Amino acid sequence: MVLDLFKKFTTLWIILVVLAFFPIFTSTFDLPFWNDVVMRIMLLGMAAMGLNIVFGFGGMVSFGHAAFMGVGAYCAGISQYYGLDNGWYQLLMSAVSCGILGIMIGFLALRTSGIYFIMITLAFAQMLYFFFVSLEQFGGDDGLIMDRSDFIFIDLYEPLRLYYLIFFILAAVSIMLMLLIRSRFGVILQAIKSNESRVEAMGLNPLKFKLTGYVISAVICGLSGCLFASWQEFVSPDIMHWTRSGDLMIIIILGGLTYVAGPLVGAIVFLLLEELLPDLLHVVFPSIAENWMIIFGPLLIAVVLFGKGGLMGVVGNRFTRPAARKDQ
């Protein structure tokens, strides 16, 4: 079964191996800044992989998952504000809070579908956003400066410790997703996306499975947010701005929404472009370098339009078969 996982999810394993050895590259060529970029890629990639459980596999377009990242981040920030700076505790706290919140929001939002589901998830995310804006005690709009959390045994101020903490949690989430997507639960979730009324007629209550998927995805986004706070050493409502929910969706579509590795591929390309495109333009067309989004936007549109199945679909097989079956 383990061997099977290696064969089925080649792309994801390759990415994980590259990420594991990336710091050797950066230290050889003395490019510590790139560790920082890759940590951001891993964090947003993890959140996007979480969102993709509902978005790509369950067919539910949730436009509010940045809120769970925000709640995870504030769990770290507020805990530290009160002197609870144990990082493991903060991770647990983020998972539990996002789990409970996921049940509550999911229970209400999943009664709707299509455009109504998009709007109601956005509405909940905006409610949470303004809730944290209104918390003057924790900095309100300006946010809360914090130290990196204390993970016992792992001093995050040592170079690379934070990098590998994020990496191992990303790897754990990846392995869990590879298993989940091929499991009975994962198959049912993809069946619901394919045809909800048939699944219901088979005696399965779609809401139960959709809600479970929603909660798992909320928890993963929460973990990502909690680590994001340590990475950034700062928490503000900005982390849960609605544009970040949009970014997560773009990352998924860019990478390929029917693939487990899709969101990670999307995050790598999206954030690298964001990083490199301005510099590149500075060399080629200095006059428009400031407005690099003029190039970025059409590039995204091109991939979405022409690469059905995202970048993974362009590279791998093009068919929209259930992820539970295909090699990816």
Add this chain to the structure above:
Amino acid sequence: MTSSILELRSVKKKFGALTATDNVSLNIQKGEIHALIGPNGAGKTTLISQIFGNLAPDSGEILLDGKNITNTSVSNRALLGIGRSFQISNVLMDFSVLENAIVAKISHSRKTFRFFKPAFNDPDLIDGGLAILKRVGIEHMADRNVSDLAHGERRLLELSLALAMQPVLVLLDEPMAGAGPEDTVFMTKVIAGLKSDTTILLIEHDMDVVFQLAERISVLVEGAVIASGTPNEISNNTLVREAYLGSDE
């Protein structure tokens, strides 16, 4: 009294001013093939949808094997033993034929919240899925993708899914709709073969098929049952003749 598997007691359903189901009372006996016929727009599908739970009646009661299921959800009715095929093919389009059956088998096994072991290469599920397909004789199509199937083949797959949960009552909403003559003959044979282990409520426009299969027929006109009886009684019933052929006056 009874050996009735399904009982409707004055079921009513209105859509605005339109009475789609008008005080329908109906008894389906265990083990029979009962056909529901009527002109277009008579409310046959609406009635089936209420029996399956896709629609809730405004008033009246629905009993399955003596148990009131009027307010039971679709998925729970399926677990209690009602299977349904829809008028428009309703299968998992992105999946293969066997994968469709495997999802049904997962539900039948009741072990649904399993997060680790892969489902599509679980030998128990594959065997169970193949058995589901074998029931209607389509196990040879197991590896094909549903999107590549011909219309008639999809109808057969849907029939096998309706039977997958080993239902005590199967609702078939125009199972032959759009199928070619050969498929119709094959499907008729398959349905006749099911008689020994389940009860069937069949909506069908093809009168040859209806009179071949049905032991009892109910006629629905403008939401109301105007006649119920053996094929012989129905074909000699003046009310039915009027509804179908128009009155002489």
